[in-house]
Amino acid sequence: MRLRGVISQRRGQNDEAHDWYVRAAEGGDAVAIAFFNAPGIYPPQDGHEIGSETWDPDVEWDEEDEEPWRMTPRTSRILSCNLAILADMAHAELDELGDQPISPNSFGIFFACLPASTWGQPRPWRRRALRALDDLNEDIALGHSPEPRCAAEELALHFALQSASAMTRDEPDLVAEFTQGIPEQRGDFNWSVCSDLLFQDHDALLLYNPMMQGLEHPDNSLNRDMDIGDLRPEGWFKEFGNVSPRDPTRGFVH
Structure with a gap:
């Protein structure tokens, strides 16, 4: 089942690959289980971004005026x-x-x-x-x-x-x-x-x-x-x- 998932992933069929990895994980395959633990x-x-009132992530910083991050x-x-x-x-x-x-x-x-x-x-x-x-x-x-x-x-x-x-x-x-x-x-x-x-x-x-x-x-x-x-x-x-x-x-x- 994991191999079927790998084949699907290589073909760009990510939803199908995900389904095969779920089935492999449910069957006890360690690699498939670990995949979902990444x-x-x-x-x-x-609406609940902590600190959002003091920082707008969409505003570009002027790298020449900023200290290193x-x-x-x-x-x-x-x-x-x-x-x-x-x-x-x-x-x-x-x-x-x-x-x-x-x-x-x-x-x-x-x-x-x-x-x-x-x-x-x-x-x-x-x-x-x-x-x-x-x-x-x-x-x-x-x-x-x-x-x-x-x-x-x-x-x-x-x-x-x-x-x-x-x-x-x-x-x-x-x-x-x-x-x-x-x-x-x-x-x-x-x-x-x-x-x-x-x-x-x-x-x-x-x-x-x-x-x-x-x-x-x-x-x-x-x-x-x-x-x-x-x-x-x-x-x-x-x-x-x-x-x-x-x-x-x-x-x-x-």
């Missing part, structure tokens, strides 16, 4: 809160899972939502994936925008942005509590812009696409053509060559 950004509810303080605060919440919940999942493989019936907000290629990884691997959330939050604590330095941190940030966009969409009272005393600014909670500018690329999200299975291997022809690199689970923690490395002697928060 992180994304929740758009704000119509960075997250606003309220955006940083909400993203930091969601990184911390995800880390706490992932830690609880880690204690429950241990070395047990993820199954099609597994439920969770982090490890079970990662690409299917990671579902069989042991506890030490999962703990390093969890540390990616804490490392990104440390960037914010130091006054910087979070900078993913490896594939694990890219996926962690994608999930944090998804969680943050859901919070600002659905929980305005909680957002107000977390940002109390921080003034509104133009650009508050524009998670789509964060997704565009906080990553070097979105190649890691291709791991969720059933049509792209095998792309994670550096010897894959499409991988080589796109210069993607090693996205196999064992390569998730290899830091990119164009970023400053993290302290290799740092410990674990969780």
Whole structure:
């Protein structure tokens, strides 16, 4: 059923492909299940855009008059809160899972939502994936925008942005509590812009696409053509060559 979906997707028949992937997921296919767990950004509810009174996304900025983009303080605060919440919940999942493989019936907000290629990884691997959330939050604590330095941190940030966009969409009272005393600014909670500018690329999200299975291997022809690199689970923690490395002697928060 997944193969039928892939064939339909290659033909541009996306609705039919979606239907086949649903059927494959209902049948227990791990790749199809993971396809529906790919992180994304929740758009704000119509008429309820937080911070919309101070920022009009349709107004073009004069790049010569603007400082380089960075997250606003309220955006940083909400993203930091969601990184911390995800880390706490992932830690609880880690204690429950241990070395047990993820199954099609597994439920969770982090490890079970990662690409299917990671579902069989042991506890030490999962703990390093969890540390990616804490490392990104440390960037914010130091006054910087979070900078993913490896594939694990890219996926962690994608999930944090998804969680943050859901919070600002659905929980305005909680957002107000977390940002109390921080003034509104133009650009508050524009998670789509964060997704565009906080990553070097979105190649890691291709791991969720059933049509792209095998792309994670550096010897894959499409991988080589796109210069993607090693996205196999064992390569998730290899830091990119164009970023400053993290302290290799740092410990674990969780």
